[in-house]
Amino acid sequence: MQRWDRVEAFVEVVRLGAFKAAAERLKVSSSHVSRLVSQLENQLGTTLLYRTTRRIRLTEAGSVYYQHCHHLVEGFREAEAAIKDLQARPIGLLSLTCATTFGERYLAPLVNDFMVQHPQLEVRLHLTNRQVDIIDEGFDIAIRMGALEDSSLVARRLCERREYVVGSPTYFTHRPQPHALSELAHQRCLIGSRDHWRFAVEGVRREVRVAGPWESNSGPALLDAALKGLGLAQLPDYYVEPYLASGELISVLDAYRHDDSAVWAVTPHHRHRSPKIRQFIDFLVERLPARLPRRR
Structure with missing residues (x-):
């Protein structure tokens, strides 16, 4: 039966390039490391x-063996660290970024609740509508909405998110409600952070470019314009569902609504997450859906 300490000694000698360095890393003598490697060679023949x-x-043979074994050593250490972190407290600085309005309404209160539970934690919360490079700018977590495009990051789904095309009853007294995507060309469309709206046609995602006399990168401003009858807007559920329930807004083109859109916690691609990151994301998964308005 293969001895794990022999494999670990061999991997450390190769990785560090010297028996002495490997011995210091493993906190044993150089002669002991040399003996372990010799025993492994004898075992393998x-x-x-x-x-x-x-x-x-x-x-x-050593090169082949190292290629197969070094990731096992790394994985073993990751597993040990993960077990130790199960009971660890989140400490240090937790750096977060999120879109402005969603962050103010929903994320910030949960961040504050988490800090009440863990007062030893420090938090930096940066709210911006700009797409942040979380690796270059040093963020632990980014909260993102909609379809994800960067496959180099690790994402965890926090809750569902739906987008509606809405207009006010006042607007529809002057224009007919659209029933096909082609009819958007004859509507006054209020432009938000993008000039194309996302839909689903027979299960396939489709983007439709829209145009109109009004444009802003502010969600609340876009919502206000729609409520005042200035045009149609495509907005996420947490903006519009209370107004849909009250009748102040009317949803159209529901048959084409693209529902495969969520709120995500995105992190850099590390094998092992620190307790502060792991526990905060677990906290969001548990608490965030209950805070969002949902149409009855």
């Missing part, structure tokens, strides 16, 4: 390392 007074060099 082959030479893994060429040893000289100045350096070590992998044999062909």
